Amino acid sequence: MLFKNAPQRVYVNEVATRDGFQNEDAFVPTVDKIHIIDRLSLAGLAKIEVTSFVSSKAIPNLRDAADVMAGITRRQGVVYSALVPNRQGALRALEAKVDEVNLVMSIGEKHNLANLRMTCAQSFVAFRDIMGVVKGSGVRTMGSVATAFGCPFEGEQPLSRLLWAVEQYLELGIQSVDLCDTVGTGHPRMIYTYCRAVKEAFPDLPVTVHFHDTRGMGLANVVAALEAGINSFDTSLGGIGGCPYAPDATGNISTEDTVHMLEACGVATGVDLDALIALGRELPALLGHDVPSRLGKVGKRTDLKPFPASLEQRGRIEAAPSTEAYRVPSV
Numbered sequence: 001m002l003f004k005n006a007p008q009r010v011y012v013n014e015v016a017t018r019d020g021f022q023n024e025d026a027f028v029p030t031v032d033k034i035h036i037i038d039r040l041s042l043a044g045l046a047k048i049e050v051t052s053f054v055s056s057k058a059i060p061n062l063r064d065a066a067d068v069m070a071g072i073t074r075r076q077g078v079v080y081s082a083l084v085p086n087r088q089g090a091l092r093a094l095e096a097k098v099d100e101v102n103l104v105m106s107i108g109e110k111h112n113l114a115n116l117r118m119t120c121a122q123s124f125v126a127f128r129d130i131m132g133v134v135k136g137s138g139v140r141t142m143g144s145v146a147t148a149f150g151c152p153f154e155g156e157q158p159l160s161r162l163l164w165a166v167e168q169y170l171e172l173g174i175q176s177v178d179l180c181d182t183v184g185t186g187h188p189r190m191i192y193t194y195c196r197a198v199k200e201a202f203p204d205l206p207v208t209v210h211f212h213d214t215r216g217m218g219l220a221n222v223v224a225a226l227e228a229g230i231n232s233f234d235t236s237l238g239g240i241g242g243c244p245y246a247p248d249a250t251g252n253i254s255t256e257d258t259v260h261m262l263e264a265c266g267v268a269t270g271v272d273l274d275a276l277i278a279l280g281r282e283l284p285a286l287l288g289h290d291v292p293s294r295l296g297k298v299g300k301r302t303d304l305k306p307f308p309a310s311l312e313q314r315g316r317i318e319a320a321p322s323t324e325a326y327r328v329p330s331v
């Protein structure tokens with residue numbers, strides 16, 4: 001039975017201010033980034049990936065990473081994370097007092113080269129350096145496996161390669177991993193199989209998944225991952241996001257839509273959905289374009305729409321039989 005073995009409580013990690021803003025053409029003002037993060041902090045998210053400490057030539061929109069970290073109001077219990085690709089990034093992130101550094105490499109060699117200008121082997125050498133910098137600081141470490149479910153240039157990646165990458169991270173002493181579907185090529189059956197395999201091979205390792213809805217499989221993949229025992233999900237307010245170095249990349253699964261679906265299914269998230277929807281509705285004006293989230297447009301499944309007044313006057317409501325007259329199966 002669906003949801004019988006799924007976790008009853010999950011952790012939702014917000015990535016809009018990193019994955020989302022990195023992909024915007026126009027610079028999002030620092031003050032607006034801080035405003036969004038502070039509002040997200042109050043909404044009950046487990047973690048916020050605030051920004052990334054990368055080359056400002058590679059990702060111009062996040063060139064204000066240090067100022068954003070310095071400007072936000074931290075809420076106890078929320079983990080403030082940042083993406084770092086190399087030693088320089090790690091030093092900047094520690095200086096900015098992040099709670100966690102998120103290391104990233106793609107298991108697709110070609111995407112790793114396009115995105116980070118490194119082979120996978122070179123990435124792991126850089127990570128050894130990063131781990132040396134972070135050691136003893138108390139800062140948490142997460143290893144992201146990008147293109148885990150398919151590379152835009154090389155296609156599907158074998159499960160063995162994903163397991164290899166996770167093992168490499170563990171050998172470096174990483175504390176948790178994030179399996180990222182960078183261009184939305186994972187499908188529910190694959191997600192279930194790969195996530196089960198990672199959980200079985202590394203039973204004590206905290207595993208997060210990070211889905212993009214590029215091909216419309218995002219929320220179905222959440223259900224598949226839940227069934228595989230995953231209890232931590234990266235999501236993005238408004239469903240914005242995407243890697244600028246992956247052709248045709250589009251947004252992450254939306255935080256509002258994901259929380260809404262999970263809560264409807266009886267899976268607790270600890271997130272204030274109304275606050276999120278209200279915040280998500282501010283994004284189009286801030287970014288100057290529409291955003292993919294459905295909830296922002298149509299509201300929750302429990303939000304009733306006004307019945308047309310013209311029909312109300314025709315007395316049809318009174319004429320309809322009461323629901324008692326129907327045999328409603330219990331669900």
Ligand code: COA
Pocket residue numbers: 022052053054055056057058059083085086087088089090092104115116117146243244245
């Ligand atoms: N923070 C700030 N600046 C950095 C940096 C960091 N972490 N790492 C490198 N730089 C700067 C260098 O100082 C150098 O500056 P200069 O030209 O003024 O001297 C410049 O970037 C190039 O450095 P180099 O070491 O030659 O890097 P590269 O050109 O080979 O690029 C990365 C490698 C990893 C720095 C770059 O590809 C990058 O930042 N990629 C991030 C991509 C990303 O975030 N993608 C989306 C998330 S998955």
Ligand code: ZN
Pocket residue numbers: 019180182210212241242243252
């Ligand atoms: Zn992403």
